[in-house]
Amino acid sequence: MRSSIVDVASKAGVSIATVSRVLNGSDKVKAKTREKVLAVINEMKYAPNPAARGLIMKKTEAIGLLLPDLHGEFFSEIIRGADEAVQQQGYHLIVSSSHNDPNEIEAALRFMRGRVDAIVLMSPQVNSEILLENLPKGLPIVLLNCRTDNTHYDTIVIDGYGGAKEMTNYLLDLGHRRIAVITGGENNLESEERLRGYRAAMTDRNFTPARTLEFTGNFTEISGYEAVKQILALKHHPTAIFAFNDSMAIGAIKALREEGLRIPSDISVCGFDDIPVGKYISPSLTSVHVPISDLGAMAINRVFDRLTKRTRDTTAHVFVPTKLCLRSSCKKITLMSNLEKEENVA
Template sequence: MKPSQSRQVTIFDVAEKAKVSIATVSRVFNNNPLVPEKTRKRILAIAEQMKYLPNSSARTLAGNQNKTIGVILPVIYGIFFSDFLYGAETRARESGYHLLVTSVQNNDSELLTLLGKMNGVADGFLIYYPQPGIEKLLNHIPQGKPAAIIGKELKDSRFFSFLIDNFNGAYQAASYMLNQGHRKITLVTGEKKNLDAEQRKLGFKKAISDLGGEEVKLQVLEGNFKQNSGYELAPEIMREKNRSTAVFFSNDGMALGFYEWMSEKGMKIPEDISVIGFDDIEWAALLQPGLTTMKFDIVRMGRDSVSEILKRIADAPDQTPVSPVVYQTRLVQRGSFIPLRN
């Protein structure tokens, strides 16, 4: 009386029970119109009853498209990527596709493992890996599969890029700070090896050197894009001596950590210091005061990148190189930033 062997029920089991060949069963599950409605119904009923579910690996191996897009992100966590995924998933779903989502944390060999795991499963790739090594790694992407790359322009025409206008966004932020009279300014960067962070840093510094005069004092602190780094750098930013009047955080997450510290210490934004962030993630507007920040449309970026992948999957042979899509940033003014008062 042992329980029935828990072997997977396969197409053979269904075929046998239905007294047809496996080819016919396969046709039913692929909506092949050659199968007459009556047969189709009968087989579907039997399959349902046997709880048959086609094995995806087998289907894919045998040459079927899998209607799956492999997505690799730095982290799955947080509103920023949540917004991105939202755009991407909604678009994929519209075309009957699904997302296979994983994350890689600054680790080249892990990226390779993941690419491998998705190899033979995903019909296309969406990769957000803002690390210097990305170019070399991309060579490992399976031939003939389209891949959208976020955040890095590549020469290889197999890929197509979606870029955030980090440089100009940060440039804009710095100009605005200068325009509003600030002369003692702090820049909080992200990690050195994060490409987005680097570009923002360069843009910011460029604006300071282009537009700031002799008298501008720029303090540069290295953060890591995470909330707690904004918190931890706060004492340094707010030290008494020669304190800046305005601070730019290279992403909103760090600004949030800073808000926490300020509120704990009973200090006021923007009275004690003006703050600008980058990203405009959802809660930037919910903070008290609202966070002035450089906005770009992350949901849209997720959406557009999947659109392009789907287009490429459909027109496989036509791999014409395209110029990257660049998402502009714009300043969103809220209460966290005020002009310098003399």
């Protein structure tokens, strides 16, 4: 049996109210009384029961973080950024992964309801109706990269469109014309935005983005690896592969190497997200930089804004810019292969 506040009270010869007061920033308790109570608390190693406290206070000091997946450094960085921000406020993190499954999302959300003071939800793949339906009411919620038609919740969205467009333009500037992309799958907001950016860049420069050069992945290394196997089955290889995240780019590089292709001399590869390890792989990975851990921290801090200044009812919609991060996995291609390319596209 854990000791309760009554045990402390009786042992200290005071009432439970006094103990409670000592515990909570203490209203006005005589210094001597406080000392005595504190001594007993330490002696008994008493700690208030969070369930009882939560029951009456309606406050848990925990924030829920629901991510689509836990594979790879992207999510690990999100968690790290969020944990740091949360710890700064003496709060804690309840982490869950949904595998993009509406049922799991619902289960996690139900679990969190009443256990957390707010929720940060990242779910690029589930459509907004399902989401909105399951979102607990009366709880601050920050949507991270969610498909969000309505403006009822705070949102943080990465500029996938702009980032992908910029990257595509960079590749075009290097002379690439046959640029294959590896997407993150259907109905995935992040993937769709990046695809939109890629296509827009192509179209803006009067190239027709070929559907045959768009390959479907799912943001995992293995899917990048497998996409390359398909890409290499093409009669005319692309000169560049733009994977819609770094994990797939890393998988792609492995597959390309296995086929004896050198990067970037034989083929250029680039990714998206700029996960920390991208600097260390060889060749170092050209990518679209996203401030990943900041994203986690931003979401948490937004949550705290809500939690403290409750007056502020206006939802905030943050659009996070990206920036090209040029390293050594992409190369300017020769005029000859360039021409060969134009020919293919035409």
